[in-house]
Amino acid sequence: MTEFNMLGLDKTIMYNITQAGYDKATPIQAQAIPLVLDGHDLIGLAQTGTGKTAAFGLPMVENLIHLEGRPAPKSVKALILAPTRELVNQICDNLSVFVRSTPIKVFSVVGGQSINRQINRLERGVDILVATPGRLMDLVDRRAVYLDSAKMLVLDEADQMLDMGFIHALRKIAPLLGTPRQTLLFSATMPKQMEELAGAFLTNPKRVQVAAPGKAADKITQSLHFVKQAMKVDKLKDCLDETEGQAIVFLRTKHTAEKLMKHLVAEGYTAASIHGNKSQGQRDRAIKAFKSGEIRILVATDVAARGIDIPDVSHVYNYDLPEVAENYVHRIGRTARAGKDGAAVAFVDAQEIGYLRAIQKVMKMNIPVESGIEPAAEDPPKRGGGGGGRGRRGGGGGKPSGGRAQHARGGKPGGFKSGGGGGKPSGRKPRRRKPAA
CATH class of the missing domain: 3.40.50.300 (P-loop containing nucleotide triphosphate hydrolases)
Structure with missing residues (x-):
């Protein structure tokens, strides 16, 4: 050099x-x-x-x-x-x-x-x-x-x-x-x-x-998990519990990003969120806390896909795949900065198979599968739905459901609960959840 x-x-x-x-x-x-x-x-x-x-x-x-x-x-x-x-x-x-x-x-x-x-x-x-x-x-x-x-x-x-x-x-x-x-x-x-x-x-x-468009940094290790939308929150918490270091979690919509952040805080993780509904002061404070290490997890929409340069981000989680394939490259570019190694993990539901194929076409590679079996592709969620209603028989017909997946029968909401916490970063260290009774 x-x-x-x-x-x-x-x-x-x-x-x-x-x-x-x-x-x-x-x-x-x-x-x-x-x-x-x-x-x-x-x-x-x-x-x-x-x-x-x-x-x-x-x-x-x-x-x-x-x-x-x-x-x-x-x-x-x-x-x-x-x-x-x-x-x-x-x-x-x-x-x-x-x-x-x-x-x-x-x-x-x-x-x-x-x-x-x-x-x-x-x-x-x-x-x-x-x-x-x-x-x-x-x-x-x-x-x-x-x-x-x-x-x-x-x-x-x-x-x-x-x-x-x-x-x-x-x-x-x-x-x-x-x-x-x-x-x-x-x-x-x-x-x-x-x-x-x-x-x-x-x-x-x-x-x-200096690099072909769509190419990620060489030091980023990529992987994906095929997982139903309603189970993504559990998969995310399992991943967070198994690793150390700071992480950015990307979602498609402001509403689901805020709900996930509040759920993580209620579960004992130190987390904050940034998205378009946050004031500039709130966004600045969240990034400052993340940079200082006061919080471990930043939950964000694509507003943070560029413009955040924090060398210690070890993991990027694509909780929802982006609708625009190129944004995947920008999202995972938040890790492996300043010559460090990093990991990019994607959670893929049946409705996101089309997004996954578009991303792999742009990347000119198949992202390695860490767990799960590729499901048959379903129609993607309507724009603004944030991966909400699954649109299956008896379900929500594709309407936004605040980030909760709709069951095939009965239409009962699943996914994470909003919990408490008020959105303020918790000072507690991440802890493992108690096993379900």
């Missing part, structure tokens, strides 16, 4: 990253940083967890150090767009390390926080602004920030921005940006719509691809 001191970075930046433990550049960093320093527009394709933030953050800081003058009021020198609040916060955390002992100021704007505070801060101008597209457009509409002086633009996790419907906001942002500028687009995948986006923002870009 390339040494960072061979990339021509400023000595202050080198000191900062050395103190932070950066040693050798990852492949995406080694290939992208020289091209960015040479002034090229860039399309960077790399799987999650490969160090994309440093690949654009380090040369951005390098360029701004040599750019004289403070930013004008309500202006920015560089703009970074990312799809989620969590990813914006992670980028800011990394940039804060890079800019220590320099005059460069980094500021972030996301939804769920006081827009008046953000407006007041932008009055003074910002060197690097990191933003979600929606909140940025709110600020532009209020004439709180002008983008025509930005000399550098980064679109991070651009494919997820498209998936989340930000294409319209991005189309509005493009003509507001000044020229000439340098534009960098980073993504884990390259869908067809991305070509249109690249054409609108980039000029004669160089392309760097």
Whole structure:
């Protein structure tokens, strides 16, 4: 791997990253940083967890150090767009390390926080602004920030921005940006719509691809269990009891994620949840507690599939398989970070066989089966059902059931009980459940 001191970075930046433990550049960093320093527009394709933030953050800081003058009021020198609040916060955390002992100021704007505070801060101008597209457009509409002086633009996790419907906001942002500028687009995948986006923002870009789209990190051990929806909670607790280390558990819907978290807390596990119904403060506190080790289990929807960089996550559990196959790759990329090993475990019900086949097609591999026998495929749950009603004769007809599977006969709900706990992380260590009477 390339040494960072061979990339021509400023000595202050080198000191900062050395103190932070950066040693050798990852492949995406080694290939992208020289091209960015040479002034090229860039399309960077790399799987999650490969160090994309440093690949654009380090040369951005390098360029701004040599750019004289403070930013004008309500202006920015560089703009970074990312799809989620969590990813914006992670980028800011990394940039804060890079800019220590320099005059460069980094500021972030996301939804769920006081827009008046953000407006007041932008009055003074910002060197690097990191933003979600929606909140940025709110600020532009209020004439709180002008983008025509930005000399550098980064679109991070651009494919997820498209998936989340930000294409319209991005189309509005493009003509507001000044020229000439340098534009960098980073993504884990390259869908067809991305070509249109690249054409609108980039000029004669160089392309760097360090791993085939859909390929997971080499140090992730993958496995799956074929298990009925109603039995998933017991399988999850068995897995948690048999292993140590921190774990992220992914579900499809906000409602079922919250219910599972409360059930785990009631059973004595230390757990918290993050999803779209949580305020930004609640999400930040949950991630802080998870990072510090105060809680062992983070229950989440795909809002956490990208943007969480915690080196000690040993296991990722796909309690529900994602509807979008590529999201599986992003989910399991939350483990095996910073050179560590990790495990990704999936629980697959008959209704999810179609999702499993799509995931294995994207991954170009068959995920090893740890237990169970592959059932005959059933119709997938309706969107928003969260793996609820099974839709069988006498059952719930596919209607959402709050994460409880419907029995074939009588329609009685199964699955986990909501329990108590109020959703607050328990301070107790995980314990084994008492055997059923």
